[in-house]
Amino acid sequence: xxxxxxxxxxxxxxxxxISVGAAELPKxxxxxxxxKWGISHHYLAxxxxxNAWYQITDYNEWNNYVNGFDVNDYADKAxxxxxxxxxxxxxxxxxxxxxxSDIYDLHSPACPSKQIAPGCITQVNSNQADYTPTxxxxxxxxxxxxxxxxKLIAYLPSHLGDRWTGKKVKAPYxxxxxxxxxxxxxxxxxxxxxxxxFDGWYQADESQQDLAANNAYPVxxxxxxxxxxxxxxxxxxxxxxxxxxxxxxxxxxNYTQGEHNELPPIPKSGEVTTALGTKVQWHGFTYTSQEDPxxxxxxxxxxxxxxxxxxxxxRVKDIARAGGVTTLDVAINPNGSxxxxxxxxxxxxxxxxxxxxxxxxxxxxxVNDNDPRIQYSENGNWVRSEQTNTGEYQQxxxxxxxxxxxxxxxxxxxxxxxxxxxxxxxxxVEVILDGKSQGIFSLFDGNNxxxxxxxxxxxxxxxxxxxxxxxxxxxxxxxxxxxxxxxxAKKIYKAKSL
Numbered sequence: 210x211x212x213x214x215x216x217x218x219x220x221x222x223x224x225x226x227i228s229v230g231a232a233e234l235p236k237x238x239x240x241x242x243x244x245k246w247g248i249s250h251h252y253l254a255x256x257x258x259x260n261a262w263y264q265i266t267d268y269n270e271w272n273n274y275v276n277g278f279d280v281n282d283y284a285d286k287a288x289x290x291x292x293x294x295x296x297x298x299x300x301x302x303x304x305x306x307x308x309x310s311d312i313y314d315l316h317s318p319a320c321p322s323k324q325i326a327p328g329c330i331t332q333v334n335s336n337q338a339d340y341t342p343t344x345x346x347x348x349x350x351x352x353x354x355x356x357x358x359x360k361l362i363a364y365l366p367s368h369l370g371d372r373w374t375g376k377k378v379k380a381p382y383x384x385x386x387x388x389x390x391x392x393x394x395x396x397x398x399x400x401x402x403x404x405x406x407f408d409g410w411y412q413a414d415e416s417q418q419d420l421a422a423n424n425a426y427p428v429x430x431x432x433x434x435x436x437x438x439x440x441x442x443x444x445x446x447x448x449x450x451x452x453x454x455x456x457x458x459x460x461x462x463n464y465t466q467g468e469h470n471e472l473p474p475i476p477k478s479g480e481v482t483t484a485l486g487t488k489v490q491w492h493g494f495t496y497t498s499q500e501d502p503x504x505x506x507x508x509x510x511x512x513x514x515x516x517x518x519x520x521x522x523x524r525v526k527d528i529a530r531a532g533g534v535t536t537l538d539v540a541i542n543p544n545g546s547x548x549x550x551x552x553x554x555x556x557x558x559x560x561x562x563x564x565x566x567x568x569x570x571x572x573x574x575x576v577n578d579n580d581p582r583i584q585y586s587e588n589g590n591w592v593r594s595e596q597t598n599t600g601e602y603q604q605x606x607x608x609x610x611x612x613x614x615x616x617x618x619x620x621x622x623x624x625x626x627x628x629x630x631x632x633x634x635x636x637x638v639e640v641i642l643d644g645k646s647q648g649i650f651s652l653f654d655g656n657n658x659x660x661x662x663x664x665x666x667x668x669x670x671x672x673x674x675x676x677x678x679x680x681x682x683x684x685x686x687x688x689x690x691x692x693x694x695x696x697x698a699k700k701i702y703k704a705k706s707l
Contacts, residue, residue, distance in 0.1 A: 234480055235463045237442045238490040240360070240403070242479055245529040245562055247537040248555065249364070249494070251508025252298050252303035252346075260389040267328025268339055270443030270656055271305050274543040275342040275653040277656075283545040284353035289554070289567040291559020294360040296406050296536055299347060299394070304340050304370030312389045313340065316370060327463040340372060347394075351401045357600035360403035365391070367428060367447065387431045395439025404444030404468065405436050420628060426460065433461035446492070467536070470505060471495065472516065472524045479532020493528055497521065497554065510540035510548065510600040510661065518554045518571075522561035529562055542602070548662035549603055549628040549694060550575060569669055573624060573694040578607045580619060583693065589614030589682075600661030602692040609688050615681035616690055624696035625678050626667040629689050631660035636685020640666045643676050649683060662691060669696075 234242070254271040272302070287295070300306045306313060317337040321331035332339045351361040369386055424697035429447055436443050448466040465481055467473060473493025481489050496506035498517045506515060525535045537558070539551050547555075552570045574583060578593075585591045589609035597604050606629075607616070627640065635652035652664050666680075682688035 212358060220421035220616070234466055234490055235487050238444050240535045240661065241294070241444060241464060241490050241492070242532060244523045244534065245294055245434045245564060246358070246535045246537070246558065247296065247360075247362075248287075248292045249296040249536050249543055250298065250536065251301065252541070252543075253259070253301050253308055253508060254303060266326055267304075270328065272342045272344075275307055275346045275647060276344045276542070277518050278346055278350070278545040278584075279547065280350045280353035283350065283541075284357050284359070285353060286547060287359050287554075287571060288357040290556045291565025292359070292537075292555065293564060294362055294403065294536075295354060296364050297347060297350060298361045298364040300340075300370055300664075301408075304372035306341045306562060308394060309341050309343070309345045309651070310390060310393060312393045316385050316390075325610045338372065345397075348398055348401060351398065355401060361401070362400050362404040362406055363394070363443070364406045364408065365410040367432060368409045381430075381483060382428060388435055391432060391435035392438050393486055395436050396414075397441070398440070400581045402440060402443065404464075405432075405446075407432055407447045409448070426538055429461045444490075446489075460485055460487060462489055464492045464534070467492040467494040469493060469495045470500075472521065473528060473533075473535060475527045476525070476531050476533045477603065489642065491531075491533040492536065493533060494536045494538070495528065498538075507538055508540055510542075511598050512548055512600075513603060514554060518557040519561075521554060522558040525558050526562050531593070542660045542663055543656070544660065546660065546663050548602075548630070549573075549599065549664060549692060550662060551624065553694070569624070570622065570694075572696045573626065574696065575602060576606060576618065576693045577603050577696065578690045578692060582620075583607075583610075583690070584617050585690075586617075589616075599630075601689075602628075602662055606630065607690040609682055609690075610686060612682050612684065614688070617677055618693050618695075619675065619680045620695040621673075621675050622695045622697045623671045623673065624667075624669040624694070625671065625676065626664060626678055626694040627678065627692075628662050628664045628694070629691040631663050632687070632689075634686040635688065637683040638665065638688055639681045639683050641679040641681065652685065683685045 256645065297307070298584055299308055314332055314337070317332070319336050319342055320326060320331055320338040324385035330339050331337060347361070347363060354361055366484070367387065368382065380534060432447065433445055436445055444464055446462045446464050447467045448468060473495055476491045479491045481491050483489060496509065497514055497516065498506035498509035500506045501509060501511040501512065506512070521537065528535050537555070539555060553573050553575065556565065556567065556569070557569035560568060560571050585607060589611050592608050594606045594608060597606060625642070629652065631652050633653070633655055635654070637649050638653055639649055640647040652665065654660050
């Protein structure tokens with residue numbers, strides 16, 4: 210989704226568009242209202258034209274990431290953080306998928322020139338480009354989340370990706386895509402996928418969008434038929450991207466797409482009546498990162514958080530109280546690990562809304578690498594890099610190339626976390642806590658600088674009192690230092706004897 214393309218109506222206009230009637234919400238979406246809130250991830254290769262945070266033009270690199278996503282660790286974190294569903298991208302404009310598909314493979318074009326897509330490869334025994342990985346990440350993630358009682362909604366543009374042609378594909382929508390491909394995935398996944406969020410309705414030819422006079426909605430009807438061939442109870446929304454937060458004349462959607470460039474407004478009701486008189490679930494959808502100049506904050510890992518933790522948490526809570534549902538778009542690393550500033554913010558939301566009692570991360574203080582409480586060894590020839598714009602906490606780092614160089618951090622508390630960037634030229638570090646080695650930990654990422662604010666070491670059961678964390682460079686060209694997080698121990702009050 211491109212925020213400069215999308216023209217979202219204001220909160221005042223949206224609130225006034227809601228009317229409440231006697232009809233009830235469709236039974237399929239009641240779980241969303243009970244869920245209260247969820248998370249979205251734009252997990253993309255090449256992403257939106259050339260401005261995505263995954264600047265991946267190489268099939269093997271993309272396939273490696275898809276296969277390296279740790280769905281079980283992700284699901285464990287999700288349960289602790291408290292969100293109840295995940296909207297996850299199947300693909301977006303470039304056309305690389307996060308799922309397998311025989312039909313997509315069958316209809317792939319040939320690779321473009323090496324100048325345009327040097328990492329494009331052809332399928333075995335074919336001259337057609339390969340855009341599908343060897344792993345169905347969407348299904349694997351859905352199953353891992355399902356085991357924790359968390360649902361997955363698939364995100365898909367209702368148009369083809371450009372697949373390195375540089376041209377967006379509009380109408381006529383090929384039958385193999387909106388019927389064959391969507392049906393194939395829906396039937397493969399079954400009820401493991403709880404719903405779909407379709408983008409790009411506004412790119413369809415007008416003849417396929419809204420023919421209210423003839424009571425015909427070709428694209429919407431075909432998408433809904435395909436989706437419900439796998440799960441009859443799947444929730445659906447189709448984004449028009451312009452003047453409405455939901456398509457007013459679409460009889461298939463049962464929750465609003467809700468896209469906003471700011472925190473969604475607090476609705477008057479969790480029920481929305483469409484122009485056709487049908488009821489749909491009120492749903493607000495926004496991003497948590499600061500915007501870039503062109504594409505907003507959707508999937509944005511390179512910039513800092515846009516709102517304070519309490520701002521986001523309180524708004525989600527107020528929307529839930531009104532019966533609405535909120536989705537927060539949050540960037541993650543390609544292996545499924547969380548950036549620590551996002552980790553803290555999202556668990557704060559879960560605590561505030563009351564969907565989790567776990568406070569492992571929500572109470573942590575983030576201490577940036579330039580904080581005077583972090584002391585750097587004199588033998589490190591330390592260099593500070595500012596305005597990195599690659600996703601580091603507060604967009605800066607300290608770095609050393611000297612083996613044996615170290616930093617230390619004195620704190621008093623029950624929890625300690627060290628997080629930093631991982632890269633192809635990074636090696637191992639030794640973590641020392643209160644003078645005792647905790648082992649050797651790797652900062653290496655062979656896929657070329659794709660992990661930021663990544664947890665290297667964490668411990669959450671420290672005894673109350675003073676502690677010292679020391680991290681020492683062991684190998685590799687560079688050891689970066691980004692952020693440490695600590696939490697003060699809770700005070701225990703003893704009742705006085707009478």
